[in-house]
Amino acid sequence: MEVTSGFILAVMVLAAVSSLQFFKGRKLNLQLMQHYLRAIEDVVRPEDKEYVWLGGYIGFRAYYKVNRENIRKFEYTLTLLPRQSILYFPIALITSRHDKLYVVVRPFSEIKREAHLIQKGYYRMRPRIENEELLKKEVVEIAGRQYEALYEKRRDVENLKALIESFSNPHNVKHVSLTPKTNVFYIQMKPEPETIGSDIERAVRFVNERLKESPFSP
Template identity: 45%
Template structure:
Protein backbone atom coordinates (compact mmCIF):
# COMPACT_ATOMS: atom_id res chain seq x y z
CA UNK A 1 0.00 0.00 0.00
CA UNK A 2 1.57 3.23 -1.19
CA UNK A 3 0.46 6.52 0.28
CA UNK A 4 -0.20 9.07 -2.42
CA UNK A 5 -0.44 12.75 -1.64
CA UNK A 6 -2.95 14.46 -3.88
CA UNK A 7 -3.03 18.24 -4.30
CA UNK A 8 -6.17 18.35 -2.16
CA UNK A 9 -4.43 16.46 0.65
CA UNK A 10 -1.43 18.77 0.38
CA UNK A 11 -3.69 21.82 0.57
CA UNK A 12 -5.50 20.41 3.61
CA UNK A 13 -2.21 19.70 5.41
CA UNK A 14 -0.98 23.22 4.61
CA UNK A 15 -4.18 24.77 5.98
CA UNK A 16 -3.96 22.72 9.19
CA UNK A 17 -0.30 23.68 9.73
CA UNK A 18 -1.16 27.34 9.08
CA UNK A 19 -4.02 27.25 11.60
CA UNK A 20 -1.80 25.64 14.22
CA UNK A 21 0.90 28.27 13.55
CA UNK A 22 -1.62 31.09 13.98
CA UNK A 23 -2.95 29.59 17.21
CA UNK A 24 0.62 29.17 18.51
CA UNK A 25 1.41 32.77 17.59
CA UNK A 26 -1.42 34.21 19.67
CA UNK A 27 -0.83 31.84 22.59
CA UNK A 28 2.95 32.44 22.67
CA UNK A 29 2.49 36.17 22.21
CA UNK A 30 0.15 36.31 25.19
CA UNK A 31 2.54 34.32 27.39
CA UNK A 32 5.52 36.52 26.48
CA UNK A 33 3.56 39.73 27.09
CA UNK A 34 2.40 38.42 30.48
CA UNK A 35 6.00 37.54 31.41
CA UNK A 36 7.29 40.96 30.34
CA UNK A 37 4.55 42.77 32.25
CA UNK A 38 5.08 40.64 35.36
CA UNK A 39 8.85 41.07 35.46
CA UNK A 40 8.66 44.82 34.83
CA UNK A 41 6.09 45.33 37.60
CA UNK A 42 8.11 43.19 40.05
CA UNK A 43 11.32 45.10 39.32
CA UNK A 44 9.50 48.40 39.83
CA UNK A 45 7.91 47.12 43.04
CA UNK A 46 11.21 45.87 44.50
CA UNK A 47 13.59 48.61 43.32
CA UNK A 48 11.19 51.58 43.67
CA UNK A 49 12.95 53.63 40.97
CA UNK A 50 12.82 57.41 40.78
CA UNK A 51 13.05 57.24 36.99
CA UNK A 52 12.76 54.39 34.50
CA UNK A 53 13.48 53.94 30.81
CA UNK A 54 12.25 50.94 28.80
CA UNK A 55 13.42 49.84 25.37
CA UNK A 56 11.64 47.02 23.52
CA UNK A 57 13.77 44.29 21.96
CA UNK A 58 11.87 43.14 18.93
CA UNK A 59 8.14 42.93 19.38
CA UNK A 60 7.78 40.00 21.77
CA UNK A 61 11.44 39.18 22.47
CA UNK A 62 11.95 41.18 25.66
CA UNK A 63 13.11 44.56 26.88
CA UNK A 64 16.01 46.57 28.24
CA UNK A 65 15.28 48.78 31.22
CA UNK A 66 17.26 51.34 33.16
CA UNK A 67 15.98 52.03 36.66
CA UNK A 68 17.51 55.10 38.28
CA UNK A 69 17.46 54.41 42.00
CA UNK A 70 19.23 57.44 43.42
CA UNK A 71 20.01 56.19 46.92
CA UNK A 72 23.40 56.70 48.59
CA UNK A 73 25.04 53.49 47.32
CA UNK A 74 23.17 52.38 44.19
CA UNK A 75 22.91 54.77 41.26
CA UNK A 76 20.99 52.67 38.74
CA UNK A 77 20.08 49.12 37.77
CA UNK A 78 20.09 47.98 34.15
CA UNK A 79 17.86 45.01 33.31
CA UNK A 80 17.80 43.01 30.08
CA UNK A 81 15.06 40.41 29.67
CA UNK A 82 15.20 38.08 26.67
CA UNK A 83 12.45 35.52 26.15
CA UNK A 84 12.38 32.47 23.94
CA UNK A 85 10.15 32.93 20.87
CA UNK A 86 7.02 31.16 22.05
CA UNK A 87 5.01 32.87 19.30
CA UNK A 88 6.90 31.15 16.47
CA UNK A 89 5.84 27.56 15.88
CA UNK A 90 8.65 26.80 13.44
CA UNK A 91 11.51 28.50 15.32
CA UNK A 92 10.44 27.55 18.86
CA UNK A 93 11.96 24.02 18.79
CA UNK A 94 15.25 25.42 17.49
CA UNK A 95 15.27 28.07 20.22
CA UNK A 96 14.68 25.39 22.84
CA UNK A 97 17.82 23.63 21.60
CA UNK A 98 19.99 26.75 21.38
CA UNK A 99 18.93 29.11 24.18
CA UNK A 100 16.74 26.69 26.20
CA UNK A 101 15.21 29.22 28.61
CA UNK A 102 14.35 32.86 29.27
CA UNK A 103 17.14 35.09 30.55
CA UNK A 104 17.33 38.08 32.85
CA UNK A 105 20.55 40.06 33.08
CA UNK A 106 20.99 42.57 35.91
CA UNK A 107 23.74 45.19 36.00
CA UNK A 108 24.08 47.16 39.23
CA UNK A 109 25.79 50.53 38.84
CA UNK A 110 27.09 51.77 42.18
CA UNK A 111 28.07 55.33 43.00
CA UNK A 112 31.26 54.19 44.68
CA UNK A 113 34.00 52.97 42.35
CA UNK A 114 35.40 49.50 42.84
CA UNK A 115 39.13 48.90 42.59
CA UNK A 116 38.57 45.74 40.55
CA UNK A 117 35.67 44.10 38.78
CA UNK A 118 33.01 42.21 40.68
CA UNK A 119 30.88 39.48 39.08
CA UNK A 120 28.04 37.38 40.44
CA UNK A 121 27.33 34.40 38.22
CA UNK A 122 25.21 31.37 39.01
CA UNK A 123 27.38 28.25 39.15
CA UNK A 124 25.54 26.22 36.49
CA UNK A 125 25.53 29.08 33.96
Protein backbone atom coordinates in the same frame (compact mmCIF):
# COMPACT_ATOMS: atom_id res chain seq x y z
CA MET B 1 4.46 18.37 -9.31
CA GLU B 2 1.01 17.18 -8.40
CA VAL B 3 -0.54 18.86 -5.40
CA THR B 4 -2.77 16.40 -3.59
CA SER B 5 -5.73 17.19 -1.40
CA GLY B 6 -3.83 15.67 1.52
CA PHE B 7 -0.97 18.12 1.04
CA ILE B 8 -3.36 21.08 0.90
CA LEU B 9 -5.10 19.85 4.04
CA ALA B 10 -1.76 19.52 5.84
CA VAL B 11 -0.81 23.10 4.88
CA MET B 12 -4.16 24.39 6.08
CA VAL B 13 -3.80 22.56 9.41
CA LEU B 14 -0.25 23.90 9.87
CA ALA B 15 -1.43 27.43 9.10
CA ALA B 16 -4.26 27.13 11.60
CA VAL B 17 -1.99 25.74 14.33
CA SER B 18 0.63 28.42 13.61
CA SER B 19 -1.96 31.17 13.92
CA LEU B 20 -3.28 29.72 17.17
CA GLN B 21 0.24 29.41 18.58
CA PHE B 22 1.06 32.99 17.53
CA PHE B 23 -1.79 34.50 19.53
CA LYS B 24 -1.30 32.16 22.47
CA GLY B 25 2.49 32.65 22.59
CA ARG B 26 2.25 36.41 22.08
CA LYS B 27 -0.19 36.70 24.98
CA LEU B 28 2.06 34.64 27.25
CA ASN B 29 5.19 36.65 26.42
CA LEU B 30 3.36 39.93 26.98
CA GLN B 31 2.12 38.66 30.33
CA LEU B 32 5.65 37.61 31.29
CA MET B 33 7.10 40.99 30.31
CA GLN B 34 4.45 42.81 32.32
CA HIS B 35 5.01 40.54 35.32
CA TYR B 36 8.80 40.89 35.33
CA LEU B 37 8.60 44.65 34.84
CA ARG B 38 6.25 45.13 37.78
CA ALA B 39 8.08 42.70 40.06
CA ILE B 40 11.50 44.25 39.47
CA GLU B 41 10.22 47.82 39.63
CA ASP B 42 8.48 47.12 42.95
CA VAL B 43 11.83 46.05 44.43
CA VAL B 44 14.11 48.66 42.85
CA ARG B 45 11.67 51.60 43.19
CA PRO B 46 13.37 53.89 40.64
CA GLU B 47 12.98 57.65 40.71
CA ASP B 48 13.12 57.74 36.90
CA LYS B 49 12.75 55.01 34.27
CA GLU B 50 13.03 54.37 30.55
CA TYR B 51 12.10 51.29 28.54
CA VAL B 52 13.27 50.22 25.10
CA TRP B 53 11.21 47.66 23.18
CA LEU B 54 13.41 45.02 21.53
CA GLY B 55 10.94 44.36 18.72
CA GLY B 56 8.29 41.73 18.28
CA TYR B 57 7.54 39.96 21.53
CA ILE B 58 11.05 38.99 22.62
CA GLY B 59 11.58 41.45 25.47
CA PHE B 60 12.79 44.90 26.46
CA ARG B 61 15.57 46.91 28.12
CA ALA B 62 14.97 48.96 31.25
CA TYR B 63 17.04 51.86 32.52
CA TYR B 64 16.35 52.96 36.08
CA LYS B 65 17.78 55.94 37.91
CA VAL B 66 17.65 54.98 41.55
CA ASN B 67 19.99 57.39 43.42
CA ARG B 68 19.25 55.73 46.74
CA GLU B 69 21.43 53.90 49.25
CA ASN B 70 24.30 52.41 47.23
CA ILE B 71 22.57 52.16 43.84
CA ARG B 72 23.02 54.95 41.33
CA LYS B 73 21.57 53.11 38.31
CA PHE B 74 19.91 49.75 37.81
CA GLU B 75 19.61 48.43 34.26
CA TYR B 76 18.41 45.14 32.87
CA THR B 77 17.59 43.38 29.62
CA LEU B 78 14.92 40.69 29.42
CA THR B 79 14.88 38.35 26.42
CA LEU B 80 12.16 35.72 26.05
CA LEU B 81 11.88 32.58 23.98
CA PRO B 82 9.79 33.08 20.79
CA ARG B 83 6.71 31.31 22.14
CA GLN B 84 4.61 32.92 19.40
CA SER B 85 6.42 30.99 16.65
CA ILE B 86 5.62 27.30 16.38
CA LEU B 87 8.44 26.86 13.85
CA TYR B 88 11.25 28.81 15.51
CA PHE B 89 10.44 27.96 19.14
CA PRO B 90 11.97 24.43 19.02
CA ILE B 91 15.14 25.87 17.49
CA ALA B 92 15.33 28.56 20.18
CA LEU B 93 15.07 25.89 22.88
CA ILE B 94 18.31 24.46 21.50
CA THR B 95 20.16 27.72 20.81
CA SER B 96 18.91 30.00 23.61
CA ARG B 97 17.60 27.28 25.96
CA HIS B 98 15.57 29.57 28.22
CA ASP B 99 14.42 33.12 28.96
CA LYS B 100 17.30 35.35 30.04
CA LEU B 101 17.73 38.31 32.34
CA TYR B 102 20.86 40.48 32.23
CA VAL B 103 21.23 42.82 35.21
CA VAL B 104 23.73 45.70 35.40
CA VAL B 105 23.96 47.66 38.64
CA ARG B 106 26.04 50.84 38.87
CA PRO B 107 26.74 51.55 42.55
CA PHE B 108 27.95 54.71 44.23
CA SER B 109 30.71 52.78 45.99
CA GLU B 110 33.88 51.99 44.08
CA ILE B 111 34.49 48.40 43.01
CA LYS B 112 38.17 47.78 43.67
CA ARG B 113 38.82 44.32 42.24
CA GLU B 114 37.74 42.01 39.41
CA ALA B 115 35.83 38.82 40.23
CA HIS B 116 33.70 36.40 38.20
CA LEU B 117 31.74 33.24 38.83
CA ILE B 118 30.71 31.51 35.59
CA GLN B 119 28.66 28.33 35.50
CA LYS B 120 30.78 25.73 33.73
CA GLY B 121 29.42 24.53 30.40
CA TYR B 122 26.88 27.33 30.08
CA TYR B 123 28.57 29.50 27.47
CA ARG B 124 29.25 28.03 24.05
CA MET B 125 31.63 30.93 23.50
CA ARG B 126 32.68 32.43 26.81
CA PRO B 127 32.70 36.25 26.92
CA ARG B 128 36.07 37.94 26.79
CA ILE B 129 37.33 39.06 30.18
CA GLU B 130 39.87 41.86 30.09
CA ASN B 131 43.22 41.03 31.72
CA GLU B 132 42.02 37.46 32.31
CA GLU B 133 45.61 36.24 32.28
CA LEU B 134 46.26 38.26 35.45
CA LEU B 135 43.40 36.71 37.41
CA LYS B 136 43.61 33.66 39.64
CA LYS B 137 41.47 30.73 38.51
CA GLU B 138 39.83 27.77 40.18
CA VAL B 139 36.63 25.73 40.08
CA VAL B 140 34.17 26.04 42.97
CA GLU B 141 31.01 24.06 43.63
CA ILE B 142 27.77 25.89 44.34
CA ALA B 143 24.60 23.94 45.15
CA GLY B 144 26.03 20.86 43.45
CA ARG B 145 27.06 22.64 40.26
CA GLN B 146 30.54 23.74 39.19
CA TYR B 147 31.46 27.37 38.55
CA GLU B 148 34.66 28.78 37.15
CA ALA B 149 36.04 31.44 39.49
CA LEU B 150 38.30 34.23 38.23
CA TYR B 151 39.45 36.74 40.79
CA GLU B 152 42.11 38.90 42.35
CA LYS B 153 41.24 38.08 45.97
CA ARG B 154 39.53 34.91 47.14
CA ARG B 155 37.21 36.70 49.57
CA ASP B 156 35.43 38.40 46.67
CA VAL B 157 34.56 34.98 45.24
CA GLU B 158 33.27 33.88 48.64
CA ASN B 159 30.92 36.87 48.75
CA LEU B 160 29.63 36.22 45.22
CA LYS B 161 29.24 32.54 46.03
CA ALA B 162 27.15 33.40 49.11
CA LEU B 163 24.95 35.61 46.92
CA ILE B 164 24.31 32.82 44.40
CA GLU B 165 23.55 30.36 47.21
CA SER B 166 20.94 32.79 48.58
CA PHE B 167 18.93 32.76 45.33
CA SER B 168 15.71 30.76 45.11
CA ASN B 169 17.34 28.43 42.59
CA PRO B 170 21.13 28.94 42.54
CA HIS B 171 21.42 27.00 39.27
CA ASN B 172 19.53 29.80 37.52
CA VAL B 173 22.51 32.13 38.02
CA LYS B 174 24.83 31.64 35.04
CA HIS B 175 27.35 34.48 35.49
CA VAL B 176 27.92 37.03 38.23
CA SER B 177 30.77 39.53 38.26
CA LEU B 178 32.37 42.64 39.72
CA THR B 179 34.19 44.82 37.19
CA PRO B 180 36.26 47.75 38.50
CA LYS B 181 37.00 49.28 35.08
CA THR B 182 33.30 50.05 34.47
CA ASN B 183 32.34 49.95 38.17
CA VAL B 184 29.58 47.45 37.44
CA PHE B 185 27.99 44.58 39.31
CA TYR B 186 26.54 42.13 36.78
CA ILE B 187 24.24 39.12 36.88
CA GLN B 188 23.11 36.90 34.03
CA MET B 189 20.38 34.49 35.04
CA LYS B 190 17.34 32.49 34.02
CA PRO B 191 14.35 34.36 35.49
CA GLU B 192 11.34 32.60 36.95
CA PRO B 193 7.99 34.40 37.47
CA GLU B 194 7.44 32.96 40.96
CA THR B 195 10.82 34.00 42.37
CA ILE B 196 11.98 37.03 40.38
CA GLY B 197 10.97 39.52 43.07
CA SER B 198 12.82 37.76 45.89
CA ASP B 199 15.90 37.15 43.73
CA ILE B 200 16.15 40.80 42.66
CA GLU B 201 15.66 41.80 46.29
CA ARG B 202 18.69 39.67 47.24
CA ALA B 203 20.77 41.30 44.49
CA VAL B 204 19.74 44.79 45.64
CA ARG B 205 20.56 43.92 49.26
CA PHE B 206 23.97 42.64 48.17
CA VAL B 207 24.77 45.97 46.53
CA ASN B 208 23.39 48.09 49.35
CA GLU B 209 25.01 46.10 52.14
CA ARG B 210 27.86 43.86 51.04
CA LEU B 211 29.26 45.97 48.23
CA LYS B 212 29.92 48.84 50.61
CA GLU B 213 31.65 46.74 53.24
CA SER B 214 35.34 46.16 53.84
CA PRO B 215 35.71 42.85 51.92
CA PHE B 216 35.52 44.83 48.68
CA SER B 217 37.93 47.56 49.72
CA PRO B 218 41.69 47.32 49.00
